[in-house]
Amino acid sequence: MIRDAASIPLGARLPVDVCIVGAGAAGISLALSLSGRGLRVMLLEAGREAEHAPTQALYAGEVADERLHSPPDKYRQRRFGGSTTLWGGRCMPFDAIDFERRAWIEHSGWPISLAELLPFYPEANRLAEAGEFAYDAAQALPGVGPLFAGFHSERVRTDGLERFSCPTDFGRRYARRLRVAADVDLLLGANCTGIRLAADGRSVRTLEVSTLEGTRFAVVPRVAVLALGGLETARLLLASDDVAPGGVGNRHDVVGRYYMCHIAGNVGTLEVNGPTQAVRHGYEVSPEGIYCRRRIALTEAVQRSEGLANAVARLHFPRITDPRHRNGVLSGLFLSRRFISYEYGKRLNDGGAATPGVLARHLLNVVSDPLDTTRFLAHWLRHRTLAERKFPSVILRNRSNRFSMEMHGEQVPNADSRVTLADARDALGMRRLRVDWRYSPQDIDSLRRTLRILAQEFEASGTGRLTLDEDRLEEDLTRFGAYGGHHIGTARMGSDPRSSVVDANARVHSVDNLYVAGSAIFPTSSQANPTLTLIATSLRLGRHLAQRLDPHALTLIEEEVPA
Incomplete structure (x- = not known):
């Protein structure tokens, strides 16, 4: 009751x-x-x-x-349903290596293994309304082509999936x-x-x-x-x-x-060789109707040999704040950032000053790109705003095979990153929280070395070229903080x-x-x-x-x- x-x-x-x-x-x-x-x-x-x-x-x-x-x-959200009232619905299990005691990551290691948790993941998937517990592209998306045509690597996986809830409140x-x-x-x-x-x-x-x-x-x-x-x-x-x-x-x-x-942010530029059809960078729909998307990750063997924290990369559109992308949809999102929810609007401030000249160029992009903008708005209204199972995020038509890399990395446990009680009290008399979240040089260095390996594998396979501005990598990865x-x-x-x-x-x-x-x-x-x-x-x-x-x-x- x-x-x-x-x-x-x-x-x-x-x-x-x-x-x-x-x-x-x-x-x-x-x-x-x-x-x-x-x-x-x-x-x-x-x-x-x-x-x-x-x-x-x-x-x-x-x-x-x-x-x-x-x-x-x-x-x-302090309400019935908690923060599932505003989450994005992204679902994927942890990896076996996450539960291991890793000598290169201090304070790592769980007292249980992935094998002990696996029996509970299918029911978790069902409760989250994310479909079957299938997170390998070959199993979940039969007959669908690879992320990159012709990409082969012993060190990098591109067949791992993330699946999306409705998102379910x-x-x-x-x-x-x-x-x-x-x-x-x-x-x-x-x-x-x-x-x-x-x-x-x-x-x-x-x-x-x-x-x-x-x-x-x-x-x-x-x-x-x-x-x-x-x-x-x-x-x-x-x-x-x-x-x-x-x-x-x-x-x-x-x-x-x-x-x-x-630790997350959009970094670098990946230029993929070949036609735009050679990259399946968007969402796929599984046979049971679940939105799925491929991710790029180093194998567990490479993480062990190189002493790296776990991380994944997703293909992302160019830096949204720079109007030189000449994309009306991106410019429209940037111009409307103040009307989007706090956390997501914050991420649209992806570096760069919003000067009057920059704003004018964004507005020009919107006016100059009416067809794609109209197509995007119609798709968003039908498959996001009005749909019960919502299209997960903005995906744009691939015109140039140029992408940034959206990184999402494990954070090394740090005893000095902590929450404590403040002196102020709330309406019920409880002391409020004080949050002191910190990242470490190891967090940034691990993602730097992960990106270097990805660059090596793209070049070795002939698939494309990943270029990085390592001088601004820490800034890009910490711009949105926690x-x-x-x-x-x-x-x-x-x-x-x-x-x-x-x-x-x-x-x-x-x-x-x-x-x-x-x-x-x-x-x-x-x-x-x-x-x-x-x-x-x-x-x-x-x-x-x-x-x-x-x-x-x-x-x-x-x-x-x-x-």
Whole structure:
């Protein structure tokens, strides 16, 4: 069932088997996996079904450098469905090498392997509505030609895929299933403001919950799961310091550290030989109707031999800010950047000053290119604006076989990249976040050497020529800072409590009945967007909890606590 937390009696105590805090992709996936197993599940969601400005304002906080990281209330949604209400839908699994302890990447290595997670990926794909779990072009796109005609390399792969969700808003998509589930109780407007431990600190006694309307009550769970995202999970752990000094699970000062996103940007110029038909740079549609796109990546063997972090490259259009591309669509996007959502509009400022002369040349491009502009707008309206399964992004007609390379690279774990608590407090009295995201020289150097190998392989195969301006590579790769709203690693998984927050089952080392779901537990960030893997790890956690807990459900009781 779904109800408003304001309907709970003031001071009530609600006993449940499992209380999940946060109803985004991780929390909803976990709740669905536990439904029907004889357990009583409560799902606490701070937001509403629609965006609510006072609730969203609870995310506001500080950043050490806004050039490197967006303010905490941007590109996150405090509402039912979480940030799936605004994600782009890009899905792909992590690679086997991501889980390995790599000597050249300090603090790498997961306590689980890809093989242990693989059984959960197909269901994750289904929940994300990304079709079959098939991420090899030969398997997913039978009969479709290669990315580059005639390109052969033992060091570079071009047959890996990314698949695209609708993109699915998990709140809207799964609201009905949660509403009719008799064993799941979803409370909206329910802000968890504190984890209250037993006196010995070894177990969760209650979760404190508050509404903006002033209702306060407690949940008494057999097991509690934090599925609040990489930033809010750390915030709640750090703020709950009445029994555990420094915060829950933070005995060794690890909570909030190792904060990762991805290193990304558009770099270089790839000139492909041959006719434009020799490059399939756009989206393909799989037999079940899923948009898919090829990516370029070094093999795991090359990553090992060269000591490189994982990364992928995608073919991208020329630099959008430079009107010399003479493309009306690109100029139109640049001119409309202020009317596009915060994070995506920010990426349209791809270097270069928007002087009156530059703006005039962009306007001239739009006026001079009416046919392509009209064709693009018609396609966008039909296949993006009005479509349930949306065309994923801007793809332009290939006229010249000239592309930039859109890089998306793994970030090396860095203990100094972290989130902490600020002194300011929100409307509920919780201390706000302070975000200090940092990248390292190794992050940039790894992508530099990856690009050099790609250039060598393109030239050796006779496919084309990749040229790089290495003097501006760091600027290009950090222009947008922490990329894509990927909040990773702040409650990392590991076997050693001195360097991790949760164990291989995602249980907080020092607390017997407290778990974390979502990308906060990832020890490394991979080349991949985190959503598909955070769903898979949540489903794995669901199986673990179902096996751990007695299948006989508790009766949900709302009892008044005397004042």
